[in-house]
Amino acid sequence: MDVADTDHPLRTAGTVEPVAGGFRLPASLPGLLAGLAGFGTLAGLAATGQAGWPVAGALTLAGGLALWSARRAGGNAAALARSEAALRQARGELAETQARARDFTAASPGWFWETGADHRYLTLSDRLGTLLRCDPGSVFGESLLDLAALVDDEATWAEYRADIEAGRPFRDLEVSFEGVDGRDLVLRLSAVPVRDADGRFCGYRGCGVDATAETLALVEAHFMQAVVHDAIDSVSEGFVLFSADGRLLICNEQYRRAYPTIADLLTPGRSFAEILRAAAERGGYEGEGDIGSWVEQRLTRHLQHSAPVDGRLSDGRWYRISEHATGTGGVVKILMDITELKTREEELAGQTARLKQTVTALRESELRYRQLVELAPYGIVIWDRSAIRFANGAAAAILGLAADALEGLSLAGFLENGNALEATFAAAAEGEERRLECDALRPDGERRRLEVAASAAIHGGEPAVLLVLNDITDRRRVEGELQRAQKMEAVGRMAGGIAHEFNNMLTAIGGFARLAERNPADPDRVLTCVQEIAKASERAAALTGQLLDFSHRRVTDEREVVAIAPLVRDLRVFLKPLLSAGIDVEIRDGAKEAQRDIAQDTHQDAHALVNPVTLNQALLNLALNGRDAMPDGGTLTIALTVETPDDAFFARHRGLKRGRYVAIRVSDQGGGVPAAIRDRIWEPFFTTKEPGKGTGLGLWMVYGTAQQAGGAVELEGEEGHGATFALFLPAVDPPAAPAGLDPLNVAEGEGAVILLVDDEDSVRRYLRLVLEEAGCTVVEASDGREALERYEEAGGLFDAVVSDVSMPRMNGLELARALEARNQLLPILFLTGYASRETAAGLTAQEGRQIVMKPVAPERLLQALRDLLAL
Known part of the structure; x- marks a missing residue:
């Protein structure tokens, strides 16, 4: 019989209740054991074949079993009743717990979620969908790791990801994104890991909250804080x-x-x-x-x-x-x-102390100021915003009436747009100064341009306006003329910048060449080469001299009587390397080119008062233009005549004096000048050449050369038959033979002692040789400061000073001022490659000073010193 059978005595003897450390036997167990003992006896009898065991024993056994069965059934019923009561209690507690959980969930501002061990979402509460207004999966993805796309900072996400992958709890993971309605949302998530009985990671349970409002408020607070701090710092x-x-x-x-x-x-x-x-x-x-x-x-x-x-x-x-x-x-x-206020208070305190003294001085000066007003070159008017109450003599002259006649008249009647101007000037009575230009209409109909300054004044104890009138009519006219000469001024500025240094070099080249020319017997100096060097230096100076002429920045015209025939003949040698191989240069005798209605002279007597350097440059420009007009070759002709032009010539040039003129004609065999541009060829910067091939200054410089010499230039010939440019220069008598380098003495047989100052070594050496050849004793200095040292060392025993104008450390003008303090009678000869007429006027304002332009010939230098020492 199986012990598991429900009829087994072990099953019916009573329940075996488990207790700590084992089991507790039922209370009927002793009876059960006695029954079992009797049952064992019966069994033994049966086994031995004995029968007829007493009925009383059997009945005793049966009664014991019945009693045990009844007691067992009663115990089961009681246990069942207790189990049902416990079950009801557990179900009630569970329901209460569920209700509390639902209440907490409903009251919470956030939502709840749950993932599995693979971090995939198992649960996302409905509140998240309500907040997002869309399917949460479309934003949060399928896994907790999909939140990486919603975290702005990669470093922050890396930290949270490490916690998630390790199954550690995390808090306040912040994600941000744009909601379906266009709002920016910020959410925060927190979670704890879930583990089984063996400690294995099973997933996360977490919650989330909407931090959008909090974040926006924090951003706004930070912004306002920054604004406040910026405002306070400002x-x-x-x-x-x-x-x-x-x-x-x-x-x-x-x-x-x-x-x-x-x-x-x-x-x-x-x-x-x-x-x-x-x-x-x-x-x-x-x-x-x-x-x-x-x-x-x-x-x-x-x-x-x-x-x-x-x-x-x-x-x-x-x-x-x-x-x-x-x-x-x-x-x-x-x-x-309030530092400035305190300073002003102190000043006012001092001014108050001086105020009483000032009152007396003001009374004494009142008459003096009245005289100044009456004699002022500017018009002074007091206007009380209704009529003129005072006008000085200058104002009366500007407005065209006597001063006493102006008083009481309306200001608007003398000004164009007078009513509008009165309204503008009236504001000056309140302290707002006004400066403007306007037109004055005089009673005689003349219009004058005025510059008017209006400021506050007092008249009769009431606010008024003080008007200062400056007649700028002539100034505006001159400004207009200056504007039309703007291009010429541009060339002048360029010329001024390069003239000084360039002429220093030319002075040295030309000077040494002339010294070599005076010693032809010296085998080391070849006369012919030195002569060509001297000529080349004069031609090299042509450009700077020409630019200075046109910019009005040459101190003097630097003209001299020049023999034109040798100059033209020498031009052939100078042009040869500049002209192409297909162009021949022909110099013609004057008689061959004479016109029928022009009186003729031999060209050997052709002399003109002109700057030889600029004349060379002018002829060079005409020759180069002729070369460019004959790209396929031809003949360039330079013809020289001395003639008396006809009346038509002087009618075209009304400013020229009648008489004999040296005419130099440069002709080419090109296509001629088109009639459409004949009136424009003399304009500066006008050219028909392509960019990079010409500046448009060549003919303009030729025109300037003629004007400087008192002559004119004309274009002759017709279009298609070549071009002939005729340069007319007033003819003069030949000069007397040069005196040579006579000794420069200050007394009988005593040479002059000269302080020579120039920062160019080559120029200084050349000037020293010239002076020493003339018997002078020379002391050199490289600038003004060194010259003062040499002056002090020699005790000031100099007969004259020869000084450059532009030098480092101390220039010529500063040196002259320093020497004037030591000896006001010391003669000074200034040498310069560039100086404006204003600068020259300042240098020679005092008696005993002269200025000579570089390059300077030996004869010119010595003659200037003779003139100075003769004063």
């Missing part, structure tokens, strides 16, 4: 804010600059008492008492918010210091810089 006053407990909250840079000794302590969080003590220890306290008492006293005054006080702070400036209580119990302190 004000000109010092500003500091202390909290109710005396801690520094805000301090701008202006406040820190006012307290440089404690600027490092003016940081948020510092207490006012701590700052005061540091200020006292660092020199802010100069009293004799205890520093602690002073700090307490100052702290009390700080808390009482007394009236503003003025004081000079540690930065040395004056401030008006005011303290105000805030609504939260704090203190605002404001520093207003």
